[in-house]
Amino acid sequence: MSLEEPEPDLPTTEESAVGVTDDGLDYDELADLLGDRLLDREEHVNAEGFVIRPDQVQDVLFDLRDEAGFDHCSCVTAQEYDDRYESIYHLKKYDDPTQELSVVVPSPKDDPHNESANPVYRTADWHEREAYDLVGIEYDDHPDLRRILLPETWQGHPLSQDFDQTEPQVVTLREHANPLQEDHKAENDADTMFVNIGPHHPATHGVLHLKTVLDGEQVADVESDIGYLHRCEEQMCQQSTYRHQIMPYPDRWDYISAGILNEWAYARAAEDLADIEVPEYAQVLRTMSAELCRIAAHLLALGTFALDVYGDFTAIFMYAVQDRERVQNILEDLTGQRLMFNYLRLGGVAWDLPEPREEFFEKTRDLLDDMPERLTEYHNLVTSNEIFQLRCVDTGILPPEEAKSFGATGPVARGSGIDYDLRRDDSYGYYDELDWDVVTEDGCDNYARVLVRMREVEQSARIIEQCVDLLEDWPEEEREIQSNVPRTLRPDPDTEVYKAVEAAKGELGIYMRSDGTDKPARFKIRSPCFSNLQTLPTMSEGEYIPDMIASLGSLDIVLGEVDR
Amino acid sequence: MSVVLQTPLPSTIADLLGLDPNSTVGLFVSAFIAAGFIATVMLTMTAVLGIWGKRKITAAFTDRIAVNRHGPYGLLIIPADAVRLLSKELIVPESVDRPAYDLAPLIIASSALLGFAVIPFGNGIHVADPETGLAYVFATASIASLGLLMAGYASNNKYSFMGGLRAVAQNLAYEIPLVITGASVVLFTGSLQMSEIVATQQETLVALGPVAIPQWFAFVNPFAFVLFMAANLAEVGRNPFDIPEAPTEIVAGYQTEYSSVYFVLIYLGEFIHIFLGGAIIATIFLGGPAGPVLPGIVWFFIKMISVYLFTQWARSAVPRVRVDQLIQIGWKGMLVLSFANLVLTAIIVGVIAA
Numbered sequence: 030m031s032l033e034e035p036e037p038d039l040p041t042t043e044e045s046a047v048g049v050t051d052d053g054l055d056y057d058e059l060a061d062l063l064g065d066r067l068l069d070r071e072e073h074v075n076a077e078g079f080v081i082r083p084d085q086v087q088d089v090l091f092d093l094r095d096e097a098g099f100d101h102c103s104c105v106t107a108q109e110y111d112d113r114y115e116s117i118y119h120l121k122k123y124d125d126p127t128q129e130l131s132v133v134v135p136s137p138k139d140d141p142h143n144e145s146a147n148p149v150y151r152t153a154d155w156h157e158r159e160a161y162d163l164v165g166i167e168y169d170d171h172p173d174l175r176r177i178l179l180p181e182t183w184q185g186h187p188l189s190q191d192f193d194q195t196e197p198q199v200v201t202l203r204e205h206a207n208p209l210q211e212d213h214k215a216e217n218d219a220d221t222m223f224v225n226i227g228p229h230h231p232a233t234h235g236v237l238h239l240k241t242v243l244d245g246e247q248v249a250d251v252e253s254d255i256g257y258l259h260r261c262e263e264q265m266c267q268q269s270t271y272r273h274q275i276m277p278y279p280d281r282w283d284y285i286s287a288g289i290l291n292e293w294a295y296a297r298a299a300e301d302l303a304d305i306e307v308p309e310y311a312q313v314l315r316t317m318s319a320e321l322c323r324i325a326a327h328l329l330a331l332g333t334f335a336l337d338v339y340g341d342f343t344a345i346f347m348y349a350v351q352d353r354e355r356v357q358n359i360l361e362d363l364t365g366q367r368l369m370f371n372y373l374r375l376g377g378v379a380w381d382l383p384e385p386r387e388e389f390f391e392k393t394r395d396l397l398d399d400m401p402e403r404l405t406e407y408h409n410l411v412t413s414n415e416i417f418q419l420r421c422v423d424t425g426i427l428p429p430e431e432a433k434s435f436g437a438t439g440p441v442a443r444g445s446g447i448d449y450d451l452r453r454d455d456s457y458g459y460y461d462e463l464d465w466d467v468v469t470e471d472g473c474d475n476y477a478r479v480l481v482r483m484r485e486v487e488q489s490a491r492i493i494e495q496c497v498d499l500l501e502d503w504p505e506e507e508r509e510i511q512s513n514v515p516r517t518l519r520p521d522p523d524t525e526v527y528k529a530v531e532a533a534k535g536e537l538g539i540y541m542r543s544d545g546t547d548k549p550a551r552f553k554i555r556s557p558c559f560s561n562l563q564t565l566p567t568m569s570e571g572e573y574i575p576d577m578i579a580s581l582g583s584l585d586i587v588l589g590e591v592d593r
Numbered sequence: 594m595s596v597v598l599q600t601p602l603p604s605t606i607a608d609l610l611g612l613d614p615n616s617t618v619g620l621f622v623s624a625f626i627a628a629g630f631i632a633t634v635m636l637t638m639t640a641v642l643g644i645w646g647k648r649k650i651t652a653a654f655t656d657r658i659a660v661n662r663h664g665p666y667g668l669l670i671i672p673a674d675a676v677r678l679l680s681k682e683l684i685v686p687e688s689v690d691r692p693a694y695d696l697a698p699l700i701i702a703s704s705a706l707l708g709f710a711v712i713p714f715g716n717g718i719h720v721a722d723p724e725t726g727l728a729y730v731f732a733t734a735s736i737a738s739l740g741l742l743m744a745g746y747a748s749n750n751k752y753s754f755m756g757g758l759r760a761v762a763q764n765l766a767y768e769i770p771l772v773i774t775g776a777s778v779v780l781f782t783g784s785l786q787m788s789e790i791v792a793t794q795q796e797t798l799v800a801l802g803p804v805a806i807p808q809w810f811a812f813v814n815p816f817a818f819v820l821f822m823a824a825n826l827a828e829v830g831r832n833p834f835d836i837p838e839a840p841t842e843i844v845a846g847y848q849t850e851y852s853s854v855y856f857v858l859i860y861l862g863e864f865i866h867i868f869l870g871g872a873i874i875a876t877i878f879l880g881g882p883a884g885p886v887l888p889g890i891v892w893f894f895i896k897m898i899s900v901y902l903f904t905q906w907a908r909s910a911v912p913r914v915r916v917d918q919l920i921q922i923g924w925k926g927m928l929v930l931s932f933a934n935l936v937l938t939a940i941i942v943g944v945i946a947a
Contacts, residue, residue: 224751232841246755246916337841339912340832347655416833416912575842575915 046098054128059097063089074301074526076129078117083136086144090118090132094149098122099130100433102150103529104555106540107160109190114141114166118153119527119540119555123433123447126455126536131527136166145171152436152560163188163263178256178592188264221249228257232337232578235588239565241577248569248577253562258592266552271299271518272375275552280369282554283590286325286353287533289318289364292373297457298528298539299375303520308509309459310500311377316459317496318363318372320489325356326533327440327482327489330585334479335411337582338420338575345410352403355396362389375518377511382500393497400490404483412480421476425568425580428473435567436560439535440485441584444478446471451531463495475576478583517547527555534558534585554593558586602627602720627720631709635865638894642901643864644674650902654909678860683853686749693747697847698855700740701862705869707733712872713787715882715889726787727779727877731772734828734869737862738764741837744859745847756846759916760830760837766923767827767834770931774821777931777938778810778877791881811878817934818878822903824927825870827919830863831904833911836919871900 048059056077060067066085071078081089093099099120106117118132136143145168146153157168158177165186168174176183182200185192226232226239233239236257242250262278269275279291293315300307307315332349339345357367362383364372372379382389411417427437432445442449450467452460468484470477522545529538535557544550561584569577603623606612610626612619645660645668652659660667685694710733711726713719723729738761745757779785782793798808811818827834838846848859875881875896882889914922 222751231844335912340835340840340908344655344909347657351656410910414912416914419918420912420915573915573917575836575839575913578842 047096049098049128054130056130059093059130062092062096071131071133071525073131074524075528076119076131078131078133078525080133080135083134083143086118086132086134086146087148090120090146090149093120093130093132097130098124099128100124101126102146102152102156102436103536104527104538104540104553105146105153105156105160106527106551106553107164107166107188108542108551108553109138109164109188111190113138114164116143116157116160116166117525117527117540118146119538123442123449126449126451126529129527131525141166143168145169145174147171150436151431151434152563155559155563162186165189176256178259180256187261220244227254232581234333234582234586237581237586237588237591239577239581241574243574246573248572248574251566251569251577253565255559255562255588255591258588260589260593262593263552263554266554267549270547271303271520271549272514272516272547275299275549276373276375277369277371280371281589282556282593283326283533283537283558283587284368285329285533285587286357286360286368287322287587288366288368288370289315289322289360289372290326290530290532291537292370293319293458294528294530294532294537294539296373296375297530298526298541299518301528302524302526302541302543303375303514303518305376305514306512307377308512310503310508311510311512312459313496313499313503314378314382314510315373316463317493317500318360318370318378319458320492320496321356321360321363322370323489323533324486324493325353325360327486328353328356330440330482330533331407331411331479334579334582334585337578338417345407348403348406348410359389359393359396362392374511374514376514377509379510381508381510386501390497390501393493397490397494397497400486404487407483412476412483418476420575421474421479421579421583422472423474423476424572424576425475425478425583426473427564427568431567432564435564437535437564438557438560439531439533440478440481441535441561441564443467443469444481444583445473451529451536455529457530459496459499460492463492465491465495475579475583478585482585519543519545519547521545529555532557534587534590535561537590556590556593558584558588558590559593562586562591601722602630602718605717624720628710631714631718631720632706635706635709635868636861638868639861639864640671640675642868642898643860644671647905650905651909654906678857679854681853681856683855686850688749689850690747690749693743694850695855697740697744697747698851698858698862700743701737702858702865703862704733704736704740705862705865707736708869709872711787712869712876713791713881713893715893718890719788722786722788724784724786727775727785727790730787730869730873731768731775734866734873735764735768737866738768740862741847744851748847748850750850752843752845753847753849755843756837756839756849759839759843760847762916762920763827763830763834763837763923766920767824767927770820770923770927771824771828773928773931773935774817774824775873775877777814777817777935780935780938780942781810781813787876787881790877791883794880795883807880807883809878809880809883814934814938817938818874820927820931820934821874821878822900824931825874825900826904826907827923829867829870829904831867832908833914834919835908835913836916839913867901867904868897870904871897874900 047062048055066081066089067079069080099122101121101123102118103121104119108115113135116134120130122128134143143166145157157171160166161174162176162178163186184198222243224241224243226241228236228238238254240252240254241248266275266278275295276292279295280288282291328349332346335343335345361367364370427445429445429447432442432447446469448469453467465488468481468488470481520543525542527538527540529536537557538555540553541549542551568580606626607619607623612623648659660670663669663673708730710720711730741760742757745753782790794807794809796808797805798812799806830837851859875893879896882893884892
């Protein structure tokens with residue numbers, strides 16, 4: 030194993046951080062840090078939950094961030110119980126994401142008010158807006174507490190208990206304002222121009238609406254308006270059974286070929302929740318198929334980024350799609366599907382490799398053998414092109430501190446020099462048995478993000494190669510693809526879990542709470558694109574429009590995952 | 594030097610029809626037929642290359658097949674597409690500034706066609722040969738900028754507005770280097786007359802045994818040729834200088850609000866502009882219709898279409914520069930280089946002459 034140990038060279042936070050011991054986190058020490066601000070301690074499957082008062086959120090989170098080193102607010106989950114509302118801040122560390130802590134903030138049923146975590150973690154901005162929108166918790170001194178996924182005119186909060194789904198949403202014509210109406214609003218500043226980029230625009234990669242204020246050709250202000258693709262994915266999962274009905278949904282979050290990576294997020298969380306073992310053979314299959322998905326997703330990201338920078342009708346997009354097509358063919362052989370794979374099962378995978386196995390191995394090896402040559406071609410065509418460098422180097426700067434504050438993960442974080450990859454740092458599947466490297470670039474710019482993706486394709490190819498070797502030599506009698514899982518899963522009531530995997534775009538996390546039935550009481554998706562998209566204003570304000578478009582492309586968002 | 598001037602096309606037509614080329618009526622009729630002939634040839638070429646050829650070329654660059662289901666080689670896509678484009682609903686947004694909005698497509702399409710009046714296609718296909726030919730062709734080509742600005746400004750759309758501004762900024766920045774580089778050719782020939790420019794290039798530069806390399810200005814002054822090709826890319830708005838349209842940034846620039854016939858006219862205008870650029874390059878750098886074996890007009894079209902292929906190649910493989918970088922390249926790079934080229938040429942020509 031040639032994996033580097035996670036972050037040994039940052040002793041300042043490691044050594045002085047409260048609660049860090051040699052074998053993980055000492056929750057008692059953290060409890061001492063909070064003192065009497067700590068009301069209660071809960072046991073979640075992945076970490077302990079510290080219950081605190083709703084008016085001490087900032088105070089506690091500042092201490093946890095600065096004293097205990099929790100610099101990554103991975104997710105904010107909000108939910109309603111029979112007697113209270115609850116917001117959970119899932120904290121992690123970029124240095125070591127296995128050190129987790131859930132900060133649980135209950136608030137009264139009749140008037141749910143919390144202090145906002147926004148001053149501590151800027152990513153809390155959107156997460157809290159979503160919690161307000163869907164569950165109905167209000168966050169005091171939040172800078173901009175508006176609905177984020179649903180229209181402004183929406184009545185009620187769909188994930189709250191008293192929401193009546195049968196009640197029609199009556200919206201009068203006058204109320205149902207045209208989202209583009211502001212197009213003609215008078216600006217106070219005569220030198221700036223307000224432009225709606227999207228919801229239908231060639232460069233928004235889906236239905237994203239950017240409210241942009243331009244000063245000449247430069248971006249003075251940009252605000253993302255999301256939710257056009259909101260499909261109530263969380264609620265659909267809450268109405269489905271753990272065992273079979275939820276698994277098809279993750280394919281529909283990040284639908285750009287990253288299906289199996291998404292499925293793994295659910296599989297990992299549910300397997301931790303219900304304590305299910307996965308056979309080693311199935312882990313290898315999962316690892317291989319997930320990395321195939323990552324290659325397909327990264328190739329498409331490269332192709333669409335080229336569209337944004339080069340213009341339409343360029344060769345790169347077609348080349349990238351052709352290579353992706355080969356990956357898709359292999360995935361089709363394996364799963365029977367090209368887009369919505371639905372290949373993973375709790376406790377394993379759906380089926381073994383297709384027969385004849387030799388043919389599958391040969392096809393996969395052919396792809397891997399051609400990969401270095403193809404990547405060289407992309408480097409010749411794209412990254413070594415001088416005009417491309419002129420466009421991408423030193424544009425769309427995302428400093429690492431900002432990236433951390435916004436909870437950026439995946440290639441976006443690694444392009445800013447943050448050495449954070451859950452496959453290594455919070456290992457799962459078969460990754461820690463294999464020989465591969467985490468790719469980082471220090472450029473912090475559009476160029477670095479593209480480069481990270483291209484180099485990750487190389488690493489994924491390495492992983493797949495090793496998996497293929499392993500699978501080829503696997504003894505026939507030990508090819509166990511699924512462990513024994515009960516037909517109906519009913520995890521113990523009030524078990525809570527938050528688990529994440531490294532999906533194509535970054536950390537894809539799932540929070541689940543069971544209530545003793547065969548369906549989750551709360552299902553929350555932490556989408557990497559959702560957090561990554563928040564960094565767009567930081568990258569693009571003061572830059573030219575083309576650079577903003579390039580930055581948006583380099584974030585590689587999928588609106589299906591942002592809006593869920 | 595003595596130049597054998599070919600009979601202009603209107604006179605030939607007048608002869609064929611038995612009209613008196615010196616009478617007003619005879620001149621008008623024969624000139625009208627000649628102009629109509631050239632315009633028909635150019636529009637046909639646009640239809641073939643703009644609708645069918647473009648797809649096939651782009652497809653070849655991007656490993657695709659493109660149209661192949663409509664007739665042989667998909668050629669029947671041309672009438673199909675023409676009908677499709679023309680039968681679409683013409684949507685005129687409510688608060689556009691008419692008649693500027695309506696005039697813009699006409700100006701864009703017609704200005705480029707005007708330029709072909711002085712282009713010598715070879716084999717006597719040459720409508721007019723005024724002494725100021727080169728100046729005239731540059732002048733008509735740049736009228737298009739006015740059309741682009743009108744389209745952008747009158748559309749009452751912010752993307753169109755930005756596209757119009759970008760188009761004007763770009764054309765200003767690149768037309769000056771274009772004209773100045775063209776002027777360096779004039780220094781050699783000592784004339785703006787197109788036939789004279791073509792004739793000068795027929796002389797031998799070097800003789801390699803039996804093969805005589807003609808004195809094409811692309812060989813005499815390759816530096817000016819490269820400069821002109823680059824400035825021409827900007828002039829016709831193709832990658833890396835396609836920022837007035839920049840589909841991923843400002844949707845479609847000045848043509849965002851145009852549909853149906855108006856869109857066809859703008860589209861047509863762009864292609865004719867590319868061909869005009871190719872025709873200018875063929876005439877002043879590549880020896881016009883000269884070439885071995887094949888008739889002159891065939892050579893001329895080969896040269897013109899080669900320049901068109903070059904723009905398509907750039908479009909498929911070269912990234913677009915940013916608007917500020919474009920302006921910098923134009924004013925700080927191209928302008929300086931083109932002046933340097935002019936001065937250098939002047940010195941060399943002076944030394945040779947002395």
